[in-house]
Amino acid sequence: MAATIRLVIVDDHPLVRRGLCELFGGEDDFEVLEAVGDGQQAVSTVLERQPDVVLMDISMPGMDGIEATRRLLAVRPETRVVVLTSFADHERVMEALDSGAIGYILKEAESDELLRGVRAAAAGDSPLSPRAARAVLTARRGRRPFDELTSRELDVLKLVARGLSNKQIAWRLAISEKTVKAHMTSIFGRIGVADRTQAALWAQRHGVV
Amino acid sequence: MAATIRLVIVDDHPLVRRGLCELFGGEDDFEVLEAVGDGQQAVSTVLERQPDVVLMDISMPGMDGIEATRRLLAVRPETRVVVLTSFADHERVMEALDSGAIGYILKEAESDELLRGVRAAAAGDSPLSPRAARAVLTARRGRRPFDELTSRELDVLKLVARGLSNKQIAWRLAISEKTVKAHMTSIFGRIGVADRTQAALWAQRHGVV
DNA sequence: TCGGACATTGCCCGGCCGGCCGATGCCTGC
DNA sequence: GCAGGCATCGGCCGGCCGGGCAATGTCCGA
Numbered sequence: 001m002a003a004t005i006r007l008v009i010v011d012d013h014p015l016v017r018r019g020l021c022e023l024f025g026g027e028d029d030f031e032v033l034e035a036v037g038d039g040q041q042a043v044s045t046v047l048e049r050q051p052d053v054v055l056m057d058i059s060m061p062g063m064d065g066i067e068a069t070r071r072l073l074a075v076r077p078e079t080r081v082v083v084l085t086s087f088a089d090h091e092r093v094m095e096a097l098d099s100g101a102i103g104y105i106l107k108e109a110e111s112d113e114l115l116r117g118v119r120a121a122a123a124g125d126s127p128l129s130p131r132a133a134r135a136v137l138t139a140r141r142g143r144r145p146f147d148e149l150t151s152r153e154l155d156v157l158k159l160v161a162r163g164l165s166n167k168q169i170a171w172r173l174a175i176s177e178k179t180v181k182a183h184m185t186s187i188f189g190r191i192g193v194a195d196r197t198q199a200a201l202w203a204q205r206h207g208v209v
Numbered sequence: 210m211a212a213t214i215r216l217v218i219v220d221d222h223p224l225v226r227r228g229l230c231e232l233f234g235g236e237d238d239f240e241v242l243e244a245v246g247d248g249q250q251a252v253s254t255v256l257e258r259q260p261d262v263v264l265m266d267i268s269m270p271g272m273d274g275i276e277a278t279r280r281l282l283a284v285r286p287e288t289r290v291v292v293l294t295s296f297a298d299h300e301r302v303m304e305a306l307d308s309g310a311i312g313y314i315l316k317e318a319e320s321d322e323l324l325r326g327v328r329a330a331a332a333g334d335s336p337l338s339p340r341a342a343r344a345v346l347t348a349r350r351g352r353r354p355f356d357e358l359t360s361r362e363l364d365v366l367k368l369v370a371r372g373l374s375n376k377q378i379a380w381r382l383a384i385s386e387k388t389v390k391a392h393m394t395s396i397f398g399r400i401g402v403a404d405r406t407q408a409a410l411w412a413q414r415h416g417v418v
Numbered sequence: 419t420c421g422g423a424c425a426t427t428g429c430c431c432g433g434c435c436g437g438c439c440g441a442t443g444c445c446t447g448c
Numbered sequence: 449g450c451a452g453g454c455a456t457c458g459g460c461c462g463g464c465c466g467g468g469c470a471a472t473g474t475c476c477g478a
Binding site (some may be wrong): 422430432433434435436437444 | 449450451452453454455456457458459460461462463464465466467468469470471472473474475476477478
């Protein structure tokens with residue numbers, strides 16, 4: 001690792017950007033090229049500055065981090081994207097990694113964990129925060145352990161989380177209302193709630209948009 | 210303003226703490242005494258270090274910023290607490306100010322707005338982010354325009370947002386189920402939703418814990 | 419090939435939800 | 449004092465929700 005690690009930071013909060021700039025700017029082996037505030041700028045900045053690693057926030061107004069990661073890797077696949085987000089986005093770990101992010105670090109992480117994670121990413125490893133890693137493992141391992149949702153159930157849950165009734169969901173997915181109810185019953189069991197309202201709240205808390 | 214402004218920072222995210230430390234540490238007229246991560250530490254640190262201003266995050270695990278502000282002002286009323294939070298906590302502006310916070314700044318704010326705000330607070334003025342200020346004004350002005358919730362409706366909504374049924378809410382508030390339903394109907398009209406699930410989601414999105 | 423998970427649907431039914439009409443008592447501002 | 453908002457309740461009712469029991473076809477891994 002002769003050269004420094006060239007870094008681009010993407011986060012919509014000026015405060016977080018500053019924190020990250022200071023953190024990495026204070027290390028010898030890092031060079032912060034730029035810190036931008038949205039997905040659009042992220043893509044163009046990466047093309048322009050050619051960083052080794054991009055630290056990418058998930059939840060941003062406009063283009064979110066997942067979409068930005070997708071587009072960015074479409075035009076510059078060798079970029080190592082490390083997703084940076086809060087625990088509330090837990091359910092989007094998979095989505096982010098499926099978009100091509102190499103790793104995942106929680107915002108709640110301590111400074112040294114962040115540094116370790118980005119260094120690992122630069123070296124081609126996958127940094128995964130403990131809690132995130134656990135989510136990935138339980139989702140990937142074996143078949144579904146018997147919790148976690150099927151993709152169809154996720155479809156239904158997303159609509160519940162937008163306040164739709166069974167009838168509306170049925171119409172939207174072009175299936176019968178009875179099928180929706182069947183999925184609902186299954187969802188309740190899997191995520192451990194009693195009714196649609198609790199399910200909707202669960203979904204929103206876990207970042208199922 | 211001969212002396213520097215002595216500042217204590219309270220936020221559960223190490224990253225945000227660092228950002229704030231760097232921001233204020235780089236200014237001549239500020240002195241960052243300490244940056245802590247939860248409400249408990251906030252109270253004891255303030256007693257020990259006697260700051261002029263406390264920058265207080267609202268949403269934290271354990272004791273939240275509102276409760277911490279209350280306790281802190283109970284033991285040291287001359288402290289100027291500036292609440293620092295994200296737009297999602299919109300509905301808690303009033304609650305925070307009622308707890309005795311002198312002002313309110315959004316995390317999305319730019320650096321100079323933050324500096325201005327804390328300087329204003331130190332001088333005894335009330336910094337209010339534009340969006341927050343608007344919320345305060347619309348809540349204070351006139352009677353209730355005809356939206357906004359009554360305090361009893363808020364009680365009900367909070368329980369809905371925790372996934373309780375009408376029956377459970379009735380029991381919890383020691384009123385009849387019919388009354389709960391009456392409040393529900395009123396709530397739906399005021400916040401513009403169709404059913405309890407949408408109301409619960411609305412509540413969660415607007416920071417009604 | 420066979421078991422098992424998944425997606426789909428039907429019928430039935432008790433219970434919860436939300437709306438409509440009406441009623442009472444309490445405050446508060448005009 | 450009187451209008452108007454608020455909180456509290458009742459009855460009634462149609463419709464939505466969620467559970468139980470049962471069935472079909474598909475797909476995939478052991």
